[in-house]
Amino acid sequence: MKTFRKKICLLGHYSVGKTSLTRRFVEDRFDENYLSTIGIHISKQSLVLKDKDMEVELLIWDLAGGERFADVGPYYLRGAVGALVVCDLTDARSSWEMPYHASQLREVNKDAHFVFVGNKSDLTDQIVVSLDDIRRLSADFGGQALLASAKDGSNVSEAFAMLVAQMYR
Amino acid sequence: MTSDVTGISDWESEIEIPEQLDERMLSALRFIILREERARLESLEEQSAHSEETLASLEATIDELSNRLGDDRALVDTLEPIVAPVISRKITENRDEMARTIGPVIGESIRVQLRNNREDIVDALYPVIGETVAKSVRESFREFQKSIDRQLRGPANIGRTIQAQMKGVSASELALRESLPFSINHIFLIQHDTGLLMTQHQLTDSEMPPGLIGSMLTAIRQFAHDSFGRHGTSSQLDEIQFGDERIIIESGQHAYVAAVVQGTEPTQFHTALRDYISNLHIEHGPALRDYDGDVASLEHLQTGLSDFSGTLSPEDLTANPSSMGKYTVPVVSGCLVLMLLGLLGFMFCLYATFKLWPLIFADDNNSLTSVTPTAIVVTDTPSPPTVRPTNTPLPPTATQEPTATPITAVSVTSEPATEVPTVVPPTATPEPPPSATPEPAIAPTEPSQVTDAAVTANTLGNVWVLEEPDVYDKRTGMLLKDTSVTLLAVYGDWVQLEWTVAETGAVKQGWILRRWIELAQPIPESLITPTPNS
Structure with missing residues (x-):
């Protein structure tokens, strides 16, 4: 089995749940009392693509709240081959910014891969953004989108797997 | 008494007493009938009096206790004989529980005391800590001295003497420098932009995942470069210190090597790292540039890095001519050649002198x-x-x-x-x-x-x-x-x-x-x- 290492990023508005998605994917837990920190959080998780007989070791770069203060630094995006662009389904404004975040990485790496993720799907009674809305926003960036919930874990691994599959399609 | 008389009067008013009974008989009768009550009454009176005394005594005791509670010194005097045995007994019976209970308090107490009265704490601890530190320092110096002695007596001392002369220091100073502890814990080869770990060699146990270290190092370096680097310059973060450990970094065009070390590195260490990364780029430049995360594509670098790690000990760096500096080898060679020529010249002069002596100093009366x-x-x-x-x-x-x-x-x-x-x-x-x-x-x-x-x-x-x-x-x-x-x-x-x-x-x-x-x-x-x- 071949092993590959890839750097990917999580992009999105502040407090949409990027770090929670990462933590759920890497550590399989959701921290209810999670407080945003300042800086970059890097974690590692491997995915196995059985059909391609390969293991992909993902180095996941997460801004962990640093995006509150400034635009994403170039060092954050440099070398990244893909990104999960995340919005909060209960906050329409966060979804509007998704193309902007994706374009930042596109400027650094024109071949970058994207998956647009609508987080907090568990808050069914507060959702104001639909999957179709997200699909429309992702149209210029590959058009792959899905709804997920870091809280209950639904579709979290699938989002990362979708991104990896896109890389080796 | 008054109440008793009144009671009797009431009783007398309710009972019809024949007038013919004289007063004396009535008194006798009263005595007979009320004897027990009278005794009880007297007893009660006695008890009442005693209660008042007790009450007064209690009040006095309460007052005294109140005074003691209000007076810290008195309270301490009171509790001191009690607390010590109680604590002692508790410690004997359940040492762990006591440690858990009073541990945080003691810690906090020390912190407070340090903050408020540092001198007292220092004075109190000095005899203990001073002796401990002195012992540790003595021990370290003894080892240090042994190490220097070993080096000065060793066969490499001649080489060290020459090297020291060339560097403008004494041999003992050089030996001293070489005796300073130094160890390499980990060496990483990391791709510049992505921070992907290309290969690594671990010399000591570490709990940190290497892949993450590569990414974190890259993030820190890139952040430092973007934040502090002047526009147009290629300045990079080349050293990070954390506690006793330092991460020394030498950069190439596509990758950089990061060595996690402890202690003071030899002067040739940076040169060795620089040479390694330079040679790596010369030999494997395209592979480093095109690295896409395929771990197998750079497996052959693992051996090279391991071999290189093996040459990074202070002894090897000192003995390894390739890392002794650019001009050391030519200078040493030149010196040896000059010495040889000088020796030959001297021998020739000696030969010529003996050979021509009779000619030069001929016995001539002319x-x-x-x-x-x-x-x-x-x-x-x-x-x-x-x-x-x-x-x-x-x-x-x-x-x-x-x-x-x-x-x-x-x-x-x-x-x-x-x-x-x-x-x-x-x-x-x-x-x-x-x-x-x-x-x-x-x-x-x-x-x-x-x-x-x-x-x-x-x-x-x-x-x-x-x-x-x-x-x-x-x-x-x-x-x-x-x-x-x-x-x-x-x-x-x-x-x-x-x-x-x-x-x-x-x-x-x-x-x-x-x-x-x-x-x-x-x-x-x-x-x-x-x-x-x-």
């Missing part, structure tokens, strides 16, 4: 020996007699060429020995008939009789005069340049001359090589003595 020649060249193969001095200085082949200052015994004006005589073509003067028939003999002929047709000549330079026509023969003196001489005999390349010393009028004779004279006329055959080869 006043001409007062001249002290400064340079002599001797050869076994004299040049042909036909060769004449030219403008070009002749190679010192068959010449004894003293360059001494002029002697006082010779009246001829001297010129500097370095001046070369001018060419004078042979004259075509007819050869006078020989005045004497030479006797054919192998040995040089005796000076012939000077005739009227004597052959005269001038010397072309300062030249030693020998007793016999042999370079190794005894010197009799020196002829200065432009001395007028008379040719007495010729033997091979040698000519026998006669001349007069101007100051003393003494007539001298001796042999010199023929090329050092300029003849005014051809040599008559009668003067030539055949040589065995002729």
Whole structure:
């Protein structure tokens, strides 16, 4: 089995749940009392693509709240081959910014891969953004989108797997 | 009492008492009937009185306790005898629980005390900590001293001495420097932009996932570069310190190497890292540039990094010529060559001195020996007699060429020995008939009789005069340049001359090589003595 290492990023508005998605994917837990920190959080998780007989070791770069203060630094995006662009389904404004975040990485790496993720799907009674809305926003960036919930874990691994599959399609 | 009387009165009012009963009987009756009550009443009165006393006593006790509670000192005095045994017993019975209970309190107490009264804490702990530290320092210094002693006594000390001299420090200072502890814990090869770990070599146990270290290091470096690097410069973060550990980084174009070390690294360490990353880029530049995370594509670098790690110990860095600095090897080689040449030169001088000693310091009574020649060249193969001095200085082949200052015994004006005589073509003067028939003999002929047709000549330079026509023969003196001489005999390349010393009028004779004279006329055959080869 071949092993590959890839750097990917999580992009999105502040407090949409990027770090929670990462933590759920890497550590399989959701921290209810999670407080945003300042800086970059890097974690590692491997995915196995059985059909391609390969293991992909993902180095996941997460801004962990640093995006509150400034635009994403170039060092954050440099070398990244893909990104999960995340919005909060209960906050329409966060979804509007998704193309902007994706374009930042596109400027650094024109071949970058994207998956647009609508987080907090568990808050069914507060959702104001639909999957179709997200699909429309992702149209210029590959058009792959899905709804997920870091809280209950639904579709979290699938989002990362979708991104990896896109890389080796 | 009042109440009792009233009670009785009430009782008397309710009972009809015959008037005929006298007062005395009533009293008796009262006594009989109320005896028990009266006793009880008295008892109660006693108890009441006692209660009041008790109450007063309790009040006094409460007051005293209140006073004690209000008075800290009194409270301490009261509790002191109790608390200590209680705590002692508790510690004995349940040590762990006590530690858990009072641990945080003690910690906080110490912090507070340190904040409020640092001096007291220092004074209290000094005897303990001071001794502990002193012991530790003594131990460290003992090890340190042993280490230096080992190094100074070791066979590498000569090399160290040379190295120290070249670096401008003493050997002991260099040994001291090399004794400082240093260890490498981990070495990573990391791609620049992505922070992806290309390969790594771990020398000590570490809990940190290498892949994450690569990414975090890259993030920190890139952040530092973007935040603090001046526009247009390529400045990079090249060292990170955390506690005792440091991460030393050397960058290449596509990748950088990061070494996690402890202690003070040798001076050659950075150079070694730089050489490694440079060579890596020279040999594997495209592979490093095109690395896409495929771990297998750079597996061959793992061996190289492991080998390289093995050369990074202080001993190896000191002994490894490739890392000793750019100029060390050439300088050392040069020094050795110079030393060798010097030794050879010295041996040659020694040989020449012993060989030429008899020639230079010949026992000669002639006043001409007062001249002290400064340079002599001797050869076994004299040049042909036909060769004449030219403008070009002749190679010192068959010449004894003293360059001494002029002697006082010779009246001829001297010129500097370095001046070369001018060419004078042979004259075509007819050869006078020989005045004497030479006797054919192998040995040089005796000076012939000077005739009227004597052959005269001038010397072309300062030249030693020998007793016999042999370079190794005894010197009799020196002829200065432009001395007028008379040719007495010729033997091979040698000519026998006669001349007069101007100051003393003494007539001298001796042999010199023929090329050092300029003849005014051809040599008559009668003067030539055949040589065995002729």
